[in-house]
Amino acid sequence: MAPPDTATAAKTIELPGGSGDEREELISGSEAIAHACRLADVDVITAYPIRPYDTVMQYVSQMISNGDFDCEFIVAESEHSQFEIVKHASAVGARVFCGSSGVGWFYAFEALAVTAGLRIPMVAMVGNRALDDPGAFGVEHNDALAVRDLGWMLAWVATAQEALDTALIAYRVAEDPRIFLPCAISCDGAFLTHSQAIVKVPSKEMVDSFLPPYDRGEKQLHPDNPITIAPQVNEDWLMEMRQQNDKAMRRAREVIIEAYDDFEAKFGRGGEPFIERYMMDDAEIVLVGMGTLALPVKVAVRKMRGQGKKVGFLRVRWFRPFPTIELQDALSGVQAVGVIDRDYGFGSPFHSGVLANELRSALYPVENPPKVVSFIAGLGGREVSIDNVVEIAGMTYDAANDSLDDQDTHWIGVRE
Amino acid sequence: MLDENTDRNQESFEDYLSTQVLDPWKGPKKVPAEEYYTSGHRTCQGCESAQLMKLMAKAGGPRSIILGSTGCMYVANTTYYSTPWAVPWMHTQLGSAGSSAVGTAAGLRAMMRKGKMAKEPINVIAVCGDGGGADMGLSAISAALQHTQYNLLILMYDNESYANTDIQVSGSSPWGANSTFSPPGSARRIMNRRWKKNTAAMLAAGHPDCKYVATVNTAYPVDTMNMVRKALTIGGPTFIHSLDPCPKGWDYDPMYSHELGELAVETGIWPLYEVEEGKLKMCGKSRRIVSGQFKRKPVREYLTRQGRFAHFIDEDFDYFQAKIDDMWEKWLIPGVIPFAEA
Secondary structure (H helix, E strand, O other): OOOOOHHHOOOOOOOOOOOOOEEEEEEEHHHHHHHHHHHOOOOEEEEOOOOOOOHHHHHHHHHHHOOOOOOEEEEOOOHHHHHHHHHHHHHOOOOEEEEEOHHHHHHOHHHHHHHHHOOOOOEEEEEEOOOOOOOOOOOOOHHHHOOOOOOOEEEEOOOHHHHHHHHHHHHHHHOOOOOOOOEEEEEEOOOOOOOEEEEEEEOHHHHHHHOOOOOOHHHOOEOOEOOEEOOEOHHHHHHHHHHHHHHHHHHHHHHHHHHHHHHHHHHOOOOOOOEEEEOOOOOOEEEEEOHHHHHHHHHHHHHHHHOOOOEEEEEEOEEEOOOHHHHHHHHOOOOEEEEEEOOOOOOOHHHOOHHHHHHHHHHOOOOOOOEEEEEEOOHHHOOOOHHHHHHHHHHHHHHHOOOOOOOOEEEOOOOO | OOOOOOOOOOOOHHHOOOOOOOOOOOOHHHOOOOOOEOOOOOOOOOOHHHHHHHHHHHHHOOOEEEEEEOOHHHHOOOEOOOOOEOOOEEEEOOOOHHHHHHHHHHHHHHHHHOOOOOOOOOEEEEEEEHHHHHHHOHHHHHHHHHOOOOOEEEEEEEOOOEOOOOOEOOOOOOOOOOEOOEOOOOOOOOOOOOOOOOHHHHHHHHOOOOOEEEEEOOOOHHHHHHHHHHHHHHOOEEEEEEEOOOHHHHOOOHHHHHHHHHHHHHOOOOOOEEEEOOEEEEOHHHHHHHHOOOOOOOHHHHHOOOHHHOOOOHHHHHHHHHHHHHHHHOOOEOOOEOOOOO
């Protein structure tokens, strides 16, 4: 490959405060991810409107039109094209960003499958939204969860700060040559995409010290490297290639840990990579969930702690790779676990939510495993109230005391 | 800031990526011997789409990236460990010819502008069949033709059916053709009652900023290569529609592929033309049909050579002939624009 023409080097944006500083801004989760795209110097972004994710593209387009960010910004004619365009841009070596919500994510489903199959390190934002029909703007996790077995890494974030930080970490992990897998960051529709909070926005210099440039290496499609990508393989080779994806996903765990360690060293934050433990130390029962559910659950846990109940909360931050080891470690001594799924798994074992059944599977080899009770709550963006959480904790205690069948699934907050 | 020479669709002159200047080859003896589409493909004997791939790769030359959407030219053509491509090639999804070209061109443009890749004009060519182009991928191709900031060519190889999956009817199949989804039977002789989509003209008429749309046929290989070269040189998104006789789908002896291509033009079924920067030019024998120098041959001469029309009775031939006659005698622009002033 010929050396880059330095005369046309990328413009970098200086933030007030100068190199090495972070600036505090009151921004939404979507705007936080737009900042991450700018700081990562993404080359190609494609947009298509659907609520609630599309706010990120509104912020991105503003940054571009104001001269703060230099990238190809393409408004596609469908989500399928949106994801196909960036997939191909990534194949020639460009860093890319994309996103969608609900049925939009599903309209792109074919593209999502091949993106993982092709080992394209796309980073996408899913503004989690209920699937049609009937229409609902609010959050459900079934959209992003649908790609869970295809080779996408999946992160769920709870705050705007975590959205920005995770997007930067996602680029580093996805583009690591040991991985080369796409990564989707799930942000709960409205609760995170549209809610503002104080966020530390790092400088470009800080991000550059953490995130190396994307180098597609020998897989880059270019006339200097006339390779044939994804020819028809049939039964001769497909299984070997599927196993390569499996091995990449297995390696992702270590690469994610490395990235969080380095992020902590450079930015002084990040926390435990895969799970967040909240008041877990002496917990008898633990509630488990993903995303912005953390907010009401933490308030409820503090309230119950005040009443002497030993309740903890565990937030799953990465769903793929699934944090099996961390969950076994964190939950093996607990009496009962109440999993609050903001999704559904019609016809699944025990008719439980997706997270609940994944957790049951992860805890199967543990000696004296906790009872795992599945709760379905907050669908379509319905608020999960503190009273709901207290009710869930009470039922989880009942399961611990054998007065509630832990193999049943309970819908919370449903009108009669 | 903008002077009269500024292309207002470009954000700035610095953004503008020039194209390779690929001058036309004046006759077969001037065509270079180098091939970029070589041995290794597994297409049928007499496959005109494979011929089109060879001509397209030769016309584009070594500094090209080819995107191939699902179809014959993927499944039968591009197999692991025996790729025929000596230029970089990547698979794209059935409906993604337009998106793959836009994405590739956008990636190159961004990286060259930002100094992440050496600046150089690279041809971006996406190929699709009639199923991928005229049916599933139409909206993505339409969108691609609006992105005037990217240099790309979408080449549709139209063998008039989903030929790779067992010959199923497409929106580009001719009226009445026998296919595995439109078999003539004892109760219904004609299953495919859709008239073939007028894809090239529809795209030319609908995308006035697109600088080049053409129809080709590989029975005229030098013309075909020169039209590919013109499409790649002119800049912006361009589209070429090729009618490719298919021995398997059309049911004829493979030795007659070129002859059928010529007959498609001579009967007036396949008009050859190019729309260049808003100007229509009829090409080859189609020009002589319009000027009256060449009398169209009866469609029966073309249709009776193919097994897919073997069930036709006289009324079917008459219907087909009348539709073709309308095309040249009643259309606003003969062979191209299918309506007339009221």
